[in-house]
Amino acid sequence: MNILDEIIAYKKKEVADRKELYPVKLLEQSHYFATPPVSLKKYIQRDDLSGIIAEIKRKSPSKGVINPHVSVERTSIGYMQAGASALSVLTDTNFFGGSNDDLMTARKFNFCPILRKDFTIDEYQIVEAKSIGADAILLIAAALPPARVKELAAFAHSFGLEVLLEVHNEEELNANLDAQADLIGVNNRNLKTFELSVEISKQLAKRIPDTVVKVSESGIESVATILELKKYGYEGFLMGQNFMQHARPEIAAKEFIDELKKATH
Ligand SMILES: O=C(O)c1ccccc1NCC(=O)[C@H](O)[C@H](O)COP(=O)(O)O
Numbered sequence: 554m555n556i557l558d559e560i561i562a563y564k565k566k567e568v569a570d571r572k573e574l575y576p577v578k579l580l581e582q583s584h585y586f587a588t589p590p591v592s593l594k595k596y597i598q599r600d601d602l603s604g605i606i607a608e609i610k611r612k613s614p615s616k617g618v619i620n621p622h623v624s625v626e627r628t629s630i631g632y633m634q635a636g637a638s639a640l641s642v643l644t645d646t647n648f649f650g651g652s653n654d655d656l657m658t659a660r661k662f663n664f665c666p667i668l669r670k671d672f673t674i675d676e677y678q679i680v681e682a683k684s685i686g687a688d689a690i691l692l693i694a695a696a697l698p699p700a701r702v703k704e705l706a707a708f709a710h711s712f713g714l715e716v717l718l719e720v721h722n723e724e725e726l727n728a729n730l731d732a733q734a735d736l737i738g739v740n741n742r743n744l745k746t747f748e749l750s751v752e753i754s755k756q757l758a759k760r761i762p763d764t765v766v767k768v769s770e771s772g773i774e775s776v777a778t779i780l781e782l783k784k785y786g787y788e789g790f791l792m793g794q795n796f797m798q799h800a801r802p803e804i805a806a807k808e809f810i811d812e813l814k815k816a817t818h
Pocket of ligand 1: 556557608610613614615616740744770771772773791792793794795
């Protein structure tokens with residue numbers, strides 16, 4: 554069993570448990586159902602921002618412990634002050650050390666779009682995402698049959714949530730082109746082997762329709778890589794570890810984004 558299979562097997566059990574503990578009727582009482590979402594797509598395309606989706610990531614299967622005691626309040630505010638376009642918050646606890654509380658903290662202190670980074674396999678998790686104040690969800694093509702991707706994307710849209718569809722190869726991309734995703738993210742990390750290469754973003758770029766915002770995800774470590782990916786039409790850049798491995802991730806993000814700004818002006 555690879556790590557993605559392991560995560561999905563765990564999620565199935567976790568979702569079943571949560572449905573009992575926190576029924577949908579309870580989640581629906583959240584005031585976030587009355588709050589209009591902030592568009593991830595639009596913020597990524599804003600000229601005054603960097604295109605970077607800055608992630609809060611305490612640990613990961615590939616890296617182990619990264620920054621377990623990070624202050625979500627200070628880091629999320631600092632990321633946005635540094636010029637990030639949006640936030641990504643890992644809410645999975647077992648494999649990534651995150652939580653719904655992390656996302657709710659980020660929500661409380663920021664007006665920007667927030668991507669709920671989790672392993673969505675069930676409608677329940679979409680209701681949950683809305684109830685904690687997320688603006689967008691992630692759907693991973695490697696974890697879902699295309700028909701499920703379509704159903705879950707439509708369900709997310711019914712709450713006004715945007716969908717970032719994550720692919721890692723041409724087969725996954727082609728099988729999900731009609732999913733109505735708002736953004737397509739190419740994950741440079743193979744979630745089954747942890748192998749990392751930004752070449753995969755370059756290879757898949759021309760296969761992604763121009764109507765969809767392109768995001769390159771994972772393993773982005775330099776401004777030069779972003780400048781290169783922009784030439785392939787990428788507008789969004791999801792970055793976690795490169796910032797989170799520093800004691801003060803928001804300072805690392807500011808230095809990075811300042812360098813990016815200098816290189817693009
Ligand atoms: O990061 C992992 O080890 C990982 C393993 C299995 C499934 C997902 C995983 N990561 C989620 C992500 O997609 C990344 O957190 C995100 O793209 C940022 O990547 P990075 O900049 O390399 O931290």
